[in-house]
Amino acid sequence: MAKSANLYARIEPEVKEEAERILTVLGIPASNAINMFYKQIILQKGLPFDVKIPSPSRIDLSVLNEEQLHKELEKGYADKEVGRTKPAGKVFADIRKDYNL
Known part of the structure; x- marks a missing residue:
């Protein structure tokens, strides 16, 4: 089994920058975070979080x-x-x- 595989993904630059800023504070390289995410997908047999439209938290x-x-x-x-x-x-x-x- 290969020790690594390449993943190419397009992402909004602002999202990438903000996420990487947070990961840097946490001391986690982006590649490790992506690997952790994929492992959670495997463990959960799906996305490791709910994907739904949030209900509004504030009432106008x-x-x-x-x-x-x-x-x-x-x-x-x-x-x-x-x-x-x-x-x-x-x-x-x-x-x-x-x-x-």
Whole structure:
């Protein structure tokens, strides 16, 4: 079995640059990352992540009618009532910690 094989792929220059910048910080050569990706495809018997259209994480309040707006407000109130919220100070502290700010 050959010790290596060549892979030729076209990729957007900005995507390549950003990914390689991150890989450099991690200390992983691009060829090793690609090899890891292919090994995960083999282990998972498919792509090692979900391929789907993400649901929108933010709601544009300006496009909601009154009924939809009330529904969203009720969801927020229900979350508060059962304790699925965090104090704003804790949220900002977590953000600062996560992003070393």
